[in-house]
Amino acid sequence: MKNYAWFAVIVMGTVSVARAAEPIQPAAANFEQSIFSAAEPADFASQWGVQPVSCEYASSCNGCNNCQSCGTGGCGCGCGYECGSGLSFLKGDHCFDSFIEPTTNPVFFEDPRARTRVRGLFINQMIPEDSILQGGDFQVYAVQLSVALSDRFAVIANKDGYIKLQSDALPNNGGWADLATGVKYVMVRDVENQFLLSGGVLYEWANGSSDVYQGNGDGMWNFFLTTGKELGEDSHFIGTVGWHLPNNPNQESESMFYSLHLDNEVVDDVYVLWEMNGIQYLQSGNRLPGVSVEGGDLINLGAGDVAGNHVLTMAWGAALILTDSLRVSGAWEIPLTSRKDLLDSRTTITMSWIY
Structure with missing residues (x-):
């Protein structure tokens, strides 16, 4: 019960941090007068500043704060909305474009926005010499879709790709990663205050190669809650908490995780970022009895002696907005706790195309 109580505190704290900077909006002084105005419908918007439905977010969209020209080609608003219609087909939400997507913990650290994007992912991870693999490194080459x-x-679709493993304890191997797919729903979408709260589920299929410690078990569920908040004009916070629940607890370990992200725009379209990732193991597997080391976000060994273990890492990096649809980011990550499991250090590089 202590582990679940700890997780509840993290969930409440993450949402509270994101909400803390949100200003309180006063009620409209002339609300009753505007509702019961005798103005003709054609004059209603111009008299009271009411925007057409398809332009309801224009006041926060790239400076487009006058949607009275909607229908004449003067109101794209930059949020993916077309005049007289809703969101363009498969086009993502562009009302939060100044947010920077998290870089580390790339499978489970979920961006709270509903977006259409393709992200190329490269990871180079160094393995501690005192781990079960006795040192070495592995690389991940993947493409993520939303x-x-x-x-x-x-x-x-957050997990896929190819893994190359060079371990000092085993022959060098390569193989395919498990596939993880799911859905996400934005429960709170406050454009004016630049605040988001989303939830979702990701299912990891046991289809990968055993040569790189994938494919074990009978699948795993990841239930997550993620939030984002603009802080001032140039900074943003994103936080995610989640629960990894295996279908076969004998083959994979159960855990809960939390991830935090802060970014700040130092010059136009150039951001520095800081991220922190923690994982708390709740129940050990039985696949590797007596082993007290787990694999973190990409590998689940099903180790038999990890319940109660906690690993915390920190990362620093940068992100560049190259065009409206192209972004790149990179981060270097190291453990903060004495327990490292399989992560001595990690470099993560991403490139995203956004629609």
Whole structure:
């Protein structure tokens, strides 16, 4: 019960941090007068500043704060909305474009926005010499997908790709990673205050190669809650918490995780970022009895003696907005706790195309 209580505190704290900077909006002084105005419908918007439905977010969209020209080609608003219609087909939500997507913990650290994007991913991870693999390194080459079906709902595919493993304890191997797919729903979408709260589920299929410690077990569920908040004009916070629940607890370990992200724009379209990732193991597997080391976000060994273990890492990096649709980021990550498991250090590089 102590582990679950700890997780509840993390969930509440993450949402509270994101909400803390949100200003309180006063009620409109002339609300009753505007509702019961005798103005003709054609004059209503100009008299009271009411925007057409398809332009309801224009006041926060790239400076486009006058949607009275909607229907004449003067109101794209930069949020993916077309005049007289809703979100363009499969086009993601662009009302939060100044947010920077998290770089580290790339499978489970979920961006709270509903976006359509393709992200190339490269990871180089150094393995501690005192681990079960006795040192070495591995690389991951992957492509992540997200498809927005509305400004609140997206289909996601966060794990796939190829893994190359060079271990000092085993022959060098390569193989395919497990595939993880799921859905995400934006529960709170506050454009004016630049605040988001989303939840979702990701299912990891046991289809990968055993040569790189994939494919064991009978699949795993990841239930997550993620939030984001603009802080001032140039900074943003994103936080995610989640629960990894295996279908076969004998083959894979059960855990909960939390990830935090802060970014700040130092010059136009150039951001520095800081991220922290923690994982708390709740229940050990039985696949490797007596082993007290687990694999973190990419590998689940099913180790038999990890319940109660906690690993915390920190990362520093940068992100560049190259064009409206192209972004790159990179980060270097190291453990903060004495327990490292399989992560001595990690470099993560991403390139995203956004629609």
